[in-house]
Amino acid sequence: MTVLPTALDTDSPEYAARRAALLDKLAALDAEHAKALAGGGEKYLARHRGRGKLLARERIELLVDPDTPFLELSPLAAWGSEYPVGASMVTGIGVVEGVECLITANDPTVRGGATNPWGLRKALRANDIALANRLPVVTMVESGGADLPSQKEIFIPGGQVFRDLTRLSAAGIPTVAVVLGNSTAGGAYIPGMSDHVIMVKEQSKVFLGGPPLVKMATGEESDDESLGGAEMHARTSGLADYFAVDEVDAIRQARRVVARLHHRKAYPDPDPASVEPPKYDPEELLGIVPEDLRTPFDPREVIARIVDGSDFDEFKPLYGTSLTTGWATLHGYPVGILANAQGVLFSAESQKAAQFIQLANQRDIPLLFLHNTTGYMVGKEYEQGGIIKHGAMMINAVSNSTVPHLSVLVGASYGAGHYGMCGRAYDPRFLFAWPSAKSAVMGPQQLAGVLSIVMRQSAAAKGQPYDEEGDKALRAMVEQQIEAESLPMFLSGRLYDDGVIDPRDTRTVLGICLSAIHTAPFEGVRGGFGVFRM
Template structure:
């Protein structure tokens, strides 16, 4: 696990250093990098939960997708911060940047987080415009909907914000522009010349001074970048922002067991089961006043391949559903469905801890109703309206990924450990299935099956599925919100629960038809 974590840090470093030689050129111009701007924006010593740092991993675009996104505290207010990285192709947005931005705005909307855009972008990456243009307008729509929901949006413009990018400040509640740097226009001087024949310059067309004095598109004119960040902090300080959700218990205890033990928990072979209670005891609050028992297990003697129970994490009440053994059978599915309904009855968030190979198959289980029992669990997950958090610790295969609230079921947050793997099934199983199908096909045609000739295909499929199921690949596709060091799980989840508490929520009071 230590080797996997070291490899993770190396991959995350690629996002930090994505601009390469252009970082020094950027600084030589007297400008701050995206991460410098974020650090100055946040309260001193405040945590920054960076989200999707590996977006675009494995693609033709730099790791991080020319965008830095995350949750940080500004003047005591938790905010979603979205910063263009101008050292990566001038901050141009590629298809993965757009997807990453959408996910950040989804998180902000679901959790009532004010959004601060630190803007400096050349607009769309033109060679991939066909993948960006049509869906890209959603980002502007989301900003206006956030404002309509009384969740503030702030835009700080440090440089170019042209074409579609002009609508980011144009649709924000508060706009700050840096003098002699910000350039906000629908079309730059060359395009205006081509379209209308008009001669113009950057400042008269879209400079910060003009927008502050003439067009009114800027609310505050900053003398430099640091002044712009100061103005952004003052703007947030005046939002009169208040949380309306759950108030955490005061004086909670640290976990019973040392979180460092999480590194030894996951077997190198994910076929080997491990006890999730060992993970839970290292993540949740330990016993203390008002929390006499760290984890109150629910139905411990029934459906023992699934562990369910109630706990407290950083003072917040939470229900936990964790795979105790990889496979989910009828008892486990029914147990989970009941537990999810109970969590909704008492308005308690749910944490799903994955290590599953999926639902059990075979004649005995099909006849026993595994489909309808699995459907009950999926129904409960789908229609649950309390916030869900998901951590993929080990395997997450097949419909087990769905039943355990994978990405398709819209958890508020989803993180993976470096040990995680997700796919339709395990590599060996998938390759084996293909071999059986090929063998049956040959036999149906009266031909002998050549196992030796099929062996390279089987090996290629197994290797491909193994590679595609690794956490970096899935994180690069923005199927999670980040790959995290297991030891950071408690802190990460604590931040998420605090963010969720921005807005009150209520559990589902009705479900669809359960097949009984």
């Protein structure tokens, strides 16, 4: 039998403390998500509703099939910046007429849906996901274009949005624009470069320059309707392919467009009736990860609560034991799993990982990385034993692997260990974090200590006395800074992940991602890993 046993004592004080700490973090996370849901605030929500318009998430709810999940991506974008949480945009994956789609919706209650620097990054990330996974794109447009005060950060890179639309179309990935309000200036190119365009009577306004700009540029007098109204574009310019009488009708027509795409997945979906849920309650995931990430935990306890039937065939269980590797299925999809056990990666773990990644590529099996690592081991013994070349071997394998990768930051994700476990720079198809996760170049105490040692050595080299009180103050300041910058909400605000998720939702989130991944064909690399240093 390969069903994982469990040693988790849900009646212990340690479990209760871990669960309570994570629930506190989830409450803080919910408060930040609520800011994104609040959009521009009650005043602007009321104004928008007073115009008879739906909110961004209400539009998405009407678009997706009833009783199907919508996986929102990057909901904390812009957290900790001068811009509102969510970055005036909603993106995510939802099912429309049985077709998995990448859905984007401007939030017009936030500065008229204008694109800010973080909203741009969020849109570009969504386009990357659509292209990699061959997901049709439905864009629900209501935006005044670029947020002009921040144009210096938007104008140059912003052209990628339009480039992406044309590349998606060229790759045979359908793009649908549903214009539900203003789509002006550069934003006019979104319907202009989409395969299918729907506009709403007396509501859609699409023009490169509105009446005031036209007056200034040419002296011509015009009005919104004659310049860029839905009826003009449907009857005269031909930009509108479909003419809707209201928002609900526009969303209905968008669903019909998607239904007629005949977009097919590269791989059939598993039979849901054949998928066995985990043997253990996912609620118990709340009590596994210690609040102090220096305390080790068994990643098999996590694996047992997310994979089908808690069934896991472990690979090399007696070798390189601080990295757990093995095979499972998740919602019927085969996966190879790499999960950090005790935090540190040694030479044996690195070599084990490289071999396991090669095997997954030989068999075209996606890989799931569960992060809890402080990085690769340091010290004279380990340097002499080849930790650099062995760590490089693991990173080489991750870098050149061509099967899809999924990453979840469960605990620590520090240093080069973050790279070896397929961090953001290594292009996982999706990357999520638990509220318990932390990620940085190293732990706060270690980083502050390194700076202290360097400064102490510098003072000694110059023959100067060392300020011990100043050292204490510096260490405290650095520790506080690194701690704040390693937290998941900070990292998620900068789009270094695709969202901070409730641990209890991990299986569902990964199932949606695996389904999306199987829309596009993929194949593992056969031998093309570059030079492994032996």
